[in-house]
Amino acid sequence: MTTATVGKKRASRLNFTNLFRWVVGSVAVVVIFYGSIKSVASGRLSWAQWRDLMVFGVAQGSVYALIAMGYTMVYGVLRFINFAHGEVFMSGAMIGYFVADALNRAGIWNEQPVVSLLIVLLVSMTTATSIAVILERVAYRPLRGAPRLIPLITSIGASFTLQYLFRGLFGAGTKAYPPMAAIQGKWIIFGIPILKSQVIVIGSAIVVMAGLYLFVEKTKTGRSMRAVAEDPETAALMGINVDGTIVKVFAVGGAMAGVAGALWTLVFPTVNFFSGFLPGIKAFTAAVLGGIGNIFGAMLGGVSLGMFESVGPSLVLGGYEVPAFNQLKDVVAFSALVLVLIFRPTGILGERLAQERG
Amino acid sequence: MTTNHEPILELRNVSTHYGPIQVLRNVDVELYQGEIICLLGGNASGKTTTLKTILGYVVPSDGEVRLDGEKVSGLSTKELVVRGISMVPENRRLFKRMTVRENLNMGSYLRTDKDGIAEDLEGVFKLFPRAKERLNQRAGTLSGGEQQMVAVGRALMARPKVLLMDEPSMGLAPILVAQNFEIIQQINEAGVTVFMVEQNANMALSIADRGYVLQTGQIVLSDTAEGLLANPAMKKAYLGELD
Ligand SMILES: Nc1ncnc2c1ncn2[C@@H]1O[C@H](COP(=O)(O)OP(=O)(O)OP(=O)(O)O)[C@@H](O)[C@H]1O
Ligand SMILES: [Mg+2]
Numbered sequence: 001m002t003t004a005t006v007g008k009k010r011a012s013r014l015n016f017t018n019l020f021r022w023v024v025g026s027v028a029v030v031v032i033f034y035g036s037i038k039s040v041a042s043g044r045l046s047w048a049q050w051r052d053l054m055v056f057g058v059a060q061g062s063v064y065a066l067i068a069m070g071y072t073m074v075y076g077v078l079r080f081i082n083f084a085h086g087e088v089f090m091s092g093a094m095i096g097y098f099v100a101d102a103l104n105r106a107g108i109w110n111e112q113p114v115v116s117l118l119i120v121l122l123v124s125m126t127t128a129t130s131i132a133v134i135l136e137r138v139a140y141r142p143l144r145g146a147p148r149l150i151p152l153i154t155s156i157g158a159s160f161t162l163q164y165l166f167r168g169l170f171g172a173g174t175k176a177y178p179p180m181a182a183i184q185g186k187w188i189i190f191g192i193p194i195l196k197s198q199v200i201v202i203g204s205a206i207v208v209m210a211g212l213y214l215f216v217e218k219t220k221t222g223r224s225m226r227a228v229a230e231d232p233e234t235a236a237l238m239g240i241n242v243d244g245t246i247v248k249v250f251a252v253g254g255a256m257a258g259v260a261g262a263l264w265t266l267v268f269p270t271v272n273f274f275s276g277f278l279p280g281i282k283a284f285t286a287a288v289l290g291g292i293g294n295i296f297g298a299m300l301g302g303v304s305l306g307m308f309e310s311v312g313p314s315l316v317l318g319g320y321e322v323p324a325f326n327q328l329k330d331v332v333a334f335s336a337l338v339l340v341l342i343f344r345p346t347g348i349l350g351e352r353l354a355q356e357r358g
Numbered sequence: 359m360t361t362n363h364e365p366i367l368e369l370r371n372v373s374t375h376y377g378p379i380q381v382l383r384n385v386d387v388e389l390y391q392g393e394i395i396c397l398l399g400g401n402a403s404g405k406t407t408t409l410k411t412i413l414g415y416v417v418p419s420d421g422e423v424r425l426d427g428e429k430v431s432g433l434s435t436k437e438l439v440v441r442g443i444s445m446v447p448e449n450r451r452l453f454k455r456m457t458v459r460e461n462l463n464m465g466s467y468l469r470t471d472k473d474g475i476a477e478d479l480e481g482v483f484k485l486f487p488r489a490k491e492r493l494n495q496r497a498g499t500l501s502g503g504e505q506q507m508v509a510v511g512r513a514l515m516a517r518p519k520v521l522l523m524d525e526p527s528m529g530l531a532p533i534l535v536a537q538n539f540e541i542i543q544q545i546n547e548a549g550v551t552v553f554m555v556e557q558n559a560n561m562a563l564s565i566a567d568r569g570y571v572l573q574t575g576q577i578v579l580s581d582t583a584e585g586l587l588a589n590p591a592m593k594k595a596y597l598g599e600l601d
Contacts (some may be wrong), residue, residue, distance in 0.1 A: 220467070227453055227464055232449040237415055239439030239468045239516075 021342055028339055035319030045314060048226045051192065053311050059198040061306020062205030066260035067283030068290070068298035069212060070132070070253025076229035077249050080148050083155040084135055086280015087162035088254050091131045092124035092168055092261030093271040097175045099123045100265075104178035113182035117200075117262075125258030131162070132254025136247055144243075159280075167273040177269035197266040208259050209299055212252070216295060225249055229293070278330075282309075285337045287339060291350025300348055309333040364427045364525045366391045366551050367412065367443070367520050371421035372431075374411045376402075381407045383575045384421065387553075389520065394542065396562045396583070398596055399572035405555040406448055408572065412553075413445055414438045425520075440468050442519035446526055448511035449557075454498030458489055461497050461508050465515025474517065479492045482511040485541060503534045510541065514550075521545065523554040527561065539565050559596040563587050571596070 039045075045053075070085045103109045103116045114356060136352065139158045143151045183200065186193040193310060216222035227235040228245045236242050264279065290301025312332035317325035365388040381404045389395050399405050410416045412423055413426040414435045423431040425441055433441075444465065447564040452461050462482065466475045483490040486507040492500065497508060506526065513521055526542065527535040535558065543565050546552050556562035563569055571579035571592070578590065586592050 220463075223456070223460060223463065224467065226456065230453050230455055233415075234447055235464075236435055236452070237410075237413060237445050237447055237451075238434040238464050238512075239434075240464075241434070241436055264591060 007176075024339075024342055032316050035316040038319035039315055040319075042319070050311070050314075053314060054307060055192075055194050055198055056309030057307035058303055059306070060310060061286075061303035062202055062209075063260045063264050063267075063302075064279065064283045064286045064305055065209065065299045065302025066205055066256045066263070066303045067279060068287040069209075069256040069295065070103055070250075071284050071287040072290075072295060072298040073225070073229075073249050073253050075287070077225065077232070077246050078140070078151070080151045081155065081284065081292075082135075082140075083152070083251075083280070083284075084139075084158035084162055085155075085253065085257060085285075086276035086278075086283070087159050087166075088128045088132045088135070088137040088276070089257040089261050089264075089279060089283075090271065090273070090276030091162065092128035092258035092277060093265050094170065094261075094273070096120045096124040096262055096265065097177055097271050098170075100177050101175075102208065109178050110181050113180055116180070120265075121259065121262040124262040125255045126259060128258030128296060129254035130249050132250045133247060135162075136250040141243065141246075142175070145185075149272075163273050163276070170273070172273060174270050174272040177265050177271070179269070184267060201263045201266055204259065204263055210257065212256065213295065215252070221245075221248060282333060284304045284334060288347055289337055289340050291347030294347070294349045297347055297349035304348075305333055305336065308336045312336070363389070363390060365389055365424070366426060367553070368424040369412070369421065369544065370424065372408075372411060372418045372423065374407055374416055376407075376416070378545075380419075382411065382418070382577050385575070385577055386574070387570055387577070387580075389551050389553055391551055392546070392549065392566045394546050394554070394565055396559075396566035396569040397553065397555045397572060398559050398562070398586075399555075399571055403572045404418045404575040405572055406524055407555070407575075409445060409524055409555060411584040412438075412522060413443055413552070433534075436468060439516055443522065444513040444518040444520075445522040446509045446513045446517035446524060449526035449528065450505045452497040452500075452505055452508055452512070454496065456497055457494050458497055458500070458508050459493045460507055461512050462489070464513050464514035464515075469515075469517070475515070477517055478517055482514055485514075486511055502529055503531070503537075506530060506534070506538060510545075514545065518550060520551045520553060523552065526555060527556065527558050535561060559592075560587070 033147050067085065067089050068090065071081060074080070075084070076081045100109065100116070100120050103119065109116050135158055141150050143154060183196045185196055187196050187199050189199060216225060224235065224240050224245050225248065227238070227240060228242050232242050235245070260279075283302065286301035286305045287298045288301070289305055290297025290299065309329035309332050311327050313325045314330070317328055322328065344350070367389040369385050369387040372382055372385045373380060374424065385408060387397075387408070389397070396525055397405055397408060407416065411418050411431075414431070414433055414437070418431050421431075426437070430438060430441065453464060456464070462479065466478065469475055488504055489507055489511050492504065497505065500508065510523075510526070513523075523542070527538050530538060542552055542554065546555050554562060554566075559600070563586055565585045568580070568582050569586045570577050571586070579586070581589065
C-alpha cells in the first residue's frame, strides 16, 4: 500500500469519528436540555425535592469516590483494573455487620452510637485492608511482569472467589444492620435540612479523602507511591522497594474501601455476598470518568456519577414521561460514562498515562 | 596509579542474563577511589546492563560485584544505595510529574540524616544554581539541560561514594556537553568516584583516568585514557568521526 492511500484512509476515518462525535454530542445535548426543561417546568418535583436528590447524589457519590480510590491507585502503579475491589468493599461491610449485630445485642449500639460507629468503621477498614493485601500477595504478585490481560482476568476470578467464599462462610441471605436511633432524622446544615446519615457520610468522606490527598502529596511514602506509578524502574534504581510500595497502595485502597463499606451501610443498611458488585462497577466507572490513575479525578468522578444517577432520571428521563424512570439510574450512570468516553477518552482529568509509560 | 590499594568497586568475572539471553560475558572492571572511569561501547553492547548489575537491579548469573572489598552482588538496590552507589539513569528519567524539589528528595529517599541532607542540598544548589530557582517547577517542564542538572543532583542527594552515569551527555547541545563534563570533574574532585557510560568517547576520555571498551557483552579493551585515545583500533571504531 502506498503512503498516499494510507494517509487518505486515516483522514477519512478521522472525519467519520468527528462526524459521529458531533452527531452524538448534539443529540445528547438536545435530549438532556429538552428533557430537563420539560421536567422542571412540569413542577412534578418541588425545589426541596430536587435539593434532596442532589444531596443524596453527593452522599452516594462520595462513597463511590472512596471505593474509586482503590481502583485508581492500583491502576496507577500496576496499570490494571482490580475487578475484585468491589468485594474488598463488601468484605468490610459484611464483617462490619457482625460487629454491629453483636454490639446491638450487647445493648451498646444505641447506648453508645458514636463509639459503635467508630468500632464498625475500624473493623470494616481492617477487614478490607487485609483482604486487599492478601489479594495482592496471593493473586497478583505472582503475575508481576505478565501481560496486562492476565492479572485483569485473574481479578475477575478473584472477585468470584471472594463472593462465593463469603457466601459459603456467611450464607446467601441478606443481613440487615440494626437501626440506630441516633442517626435517624435530619440536621439543619446552613439552613438546609439534611438526613443525619447523609451528613455523616459526606463529612467523613471529605475528611478521609483530604487525609488521603495529604498522605499521597506530602508524605515520604506517598511520594514513593507516585514515583512507582510514574516510573517503576527509576524508582527501583533510587532504592525504593517497588513490591513493598505496591503492597502499601493495595492497603491504602483497601482501607478506603473499608471506610466506604462502613459509610454505605448508613445509607443502605443491608449487606450480602453480592453487595460489592454494583457499587464496585459504579466506582470503577467513577474512576474512569474522572481519569483513571488520577486521585482527584476519582473524587470528581465519584461525586459526578452519584449526582448523575440521583438527579438524572428525574431530570432527563422524567421530562419524557419515561415509565418508572426512577429505576433507570444505572442507565443514566453508564450513559454518562459512554458520553464522557466518546468526548474525552482519558476521562475528565486524565492524562495519557498509558502512553507516558510504555 | 593506586593499583596497590584495593578497588572501591570491582566487577569480577561478571556474567548477566535476561532470561535465556546472555548480555554480559565475564566482565572484569576495577574502579579505584577518586578515579573517573569511562565505559565505552556500541549500541546494545551491554553498557546499561553493566550499571544495572552494579546497582543490583539485575543479579549477575555468575561472578561477583564487590564494594570496598566486600561482595555485594545479591544485595537489593536499596542496600547498595545505602552503601554509597547511586545512578544518573539513561535519558535522565526524572519523575516528570513531580517538582524539582521532590525529585531531589527522591535521591535522598533512604537517608535519615536531616542535617546531612540539608547540607547536600546546598551543595547541589552551589553546583546548579538553576535547580534552586526552579525548585517548585514540575520536572517535566524543564529544558533538557535543566533536566540533566536535576538528574545529577538527584543522584548526588544519595551522597554516593561511587556515582554511575549512563550517557550523561546524550541529547545535550554541544555547549552543555562541555559544561556537563566540567561538572563531572568537579564532582570527582569532591571525592566521588565516577563510572560513566559514554558514546561521546573523545570528550569522555579527555576527563577520564582510564576506560574500558565493551563489545557484545565482553570487555575487549582496557587502558588509560591516553592509551585509548592513541589506540589505532579505538580511533577507527569509536573516535574516527569525531576527530
Ligand atoms: N529487560 C531486558 N530484557 C531482555 N533483554 C534486555 C533487557 N534489557 C536489555 N536487554 C538487551 O540486552 C542487550 C544490552 O542492552 P543494554 O541496554 O545494556 O545496552 P547498551 O550498551 O546500554 O545500549 P545503548 O547504547 O543502546 O544504551 C540488548 O540487546 C538489549 O536488547
Ligand atoms: Mg544503554
